[in-house]
Amino acid sequence: MGQPTIKDVAKLAGVSISTVSRVMNNSKPVSPEARQKVLDAIAKLDFKPNELARSLVMRRSNLVGVIVEDIGIEYMAQLIRGIEEIGRVYNYDILLQSSYGNEEALNNSIDFLSTKQVEGLIIITENLTNETLIKLRETRVPFILLDKYHAYKNLNTVKIDYSKEQYKLIKYLYDLGHENVLYIGNSEDNVLNNAKFAGYNQAADELNKENFVLKIDGLSSNDGYNIGKEAIKICKENNITAVTLMNDEMAIGFIDYCADNGIKVPDDLSVVGFGDSSIANIYRPNLTTVSIPYYDIGAIAIRALIKRIKHEEEILLDDWVIECTVVARESSK
Amino acid sequence: MGQPTIKDVAKLAGVSISTVSRVMNNSKPVSPEARQKVLDAIAKLDFKPNELARSLVMRRSNLVGVIVEDIGIEYMAQLIRGIEEIGRVYNYDILLQSSYGNEEALNNSIDFLSTKQVEGLIIITENLTNETLIKLRETRVPFILLDKYHAYKNLNTVKIDYSKEQYKLIKYLYDLGHENVLYIGNSEDNVLNNAKFAGYNQAADELNKENFVLKIDGLSSNDGYNIGKEAIKICKENNITAVTLMNDEMAIGFIDYCADNGIKVPDDLSVVGFGDSSIANIYRPNLTTVSIPYYDIGAIAIRALIKRIKHEEEILLDDWVIECTVVARESSK
């Protein structure tokens, strides 16, 4: 036969299965003698309760589903770390699925996980349609959405005030003594882009600086490289000594362009990124950037989800805003 | 009430629960009329079977546990991608836990996952003691170990022939026309180090080249940088034109040293790494390195595990050796 069951323990201990259950869960008083006999039997058989059976009767699976767009994306992996580690503290385990940005896969995962009786869902994706959102609500499983943009209205989530963070970064540059700072951003009209842009403007306005803005299409290091020529021209014409780019990859591409064209970073020009990706402190010069505490975001998200599951005091009545930090490194001075 | 159950479907369809079960699983013939009634009822109620109950009676959870040392480590995340995506094809879902290199945590995870009735276990770690291994065997749950070293004896696993891969890389350098190649390796006496070293030696010997070896303690980019002075000295004294380092990080540190000391890579010196980490093709010069197909390793591992679970033909009777590829980029010529 296979694993020992509660029956085997009961038989060996010479008590009923109820008594065994009681000592396992400390749910009702049991006489010291009986308890000891049960404990001995459990040890002897190396008995481990079948959580499946327990979940079935208790209607609590202690499982949360996590659907991630792609675990290979660094920040998503960090998010999962936080979710996993804190979830474990509350005795919740993670059922992991990937959607690879495919809506059908995401929908399937939601269905699948709900048949597995997950008590809650955390969805980490940058692509979520309204239909999926509706479907999600229909499942009646508590859920939390995590992404880079946090653009969902009417949904409590854990988010970052990108506007404020960009403001802090720009302020840091002005405080360093730079008079003119160029903002190179993505031209798409989305929440993230607009928020960062607003942060830049706020900083410039508050300090009575002139606004210099360059908007481009991409977000990759190549895009950063390719905008180099135009950006440098603008810098020279306007006495600009610091440039900020939307993310670390773009910043690195841009610095590469500078290096190829005899412009020294940070001596001739300070350059900063955003996101504190793993390359930021390996690349030379080490990149000044904004560090986003993804681990903490994951941790807070799972904690909030569990509270919601347990119908405890709602810690996400409002959005939970996480503070980031400006990490000053070599690329700015 | 909560989710609809098979009973609700049966009642609504006017049949017995067995019939409902039969149409759901296509396990036995059902009359077209009955089937249609059941299907309608299922659709109407949006009924989804409770997999927990199903697992309990069928004794198949369709769950595999994955214990990872740290999901934040890039190659482990890639491994998980493969495991997850292929596991899903076979209808297996992943229960994820992290051990953070802590043996007690690992042991707890093994116990915990086995109470969740996982049908198999994949453990991704670089630290595994013999005691844990014994414990693992005692659980009687099929398992597969994945790590960077694959040093476990008497265990079928998915592995890389590091000796051969290093050989291929060195051969590539000789084929490029380099006469003398310096090998900078880690001095610790372990399977991985020895294998790579053997690969270097084999290539040098086969082609009648002289062996130049430098062994150091660390593995980080700083270590690569710090060995720079000594390594360059050796290169100059021996007319060495190519250097190979144990991993990409070290290689990058070493190239940084070269850059700081007026040595141009690849013009003055070719430098290669190992592993194809994500920085390898962002760093400038882009790094020539060996690409390890972690995704495939994960995919093969889960496939093998599932076969083992189903007692099908064993595809891991012998170790499964995965081929890597040399990725030639800018840092060598």
Add this chain to the structure above:
DNA sequence: ATGAAAGCGCTAACAG
């Protein structure tokens, strides 16, 4: 303090 019995939602003989 303890055991018998019911039942969580489902599958799988068994009988018809």
Add this chain to the structure above:
DNA sequence: CTGTTAGCGCTTTCAT
């Protein structure tokens, strides 16, 4: 082809 029944391993009344 279909319904009845007996569990899977566990928790939880309900008696005693």
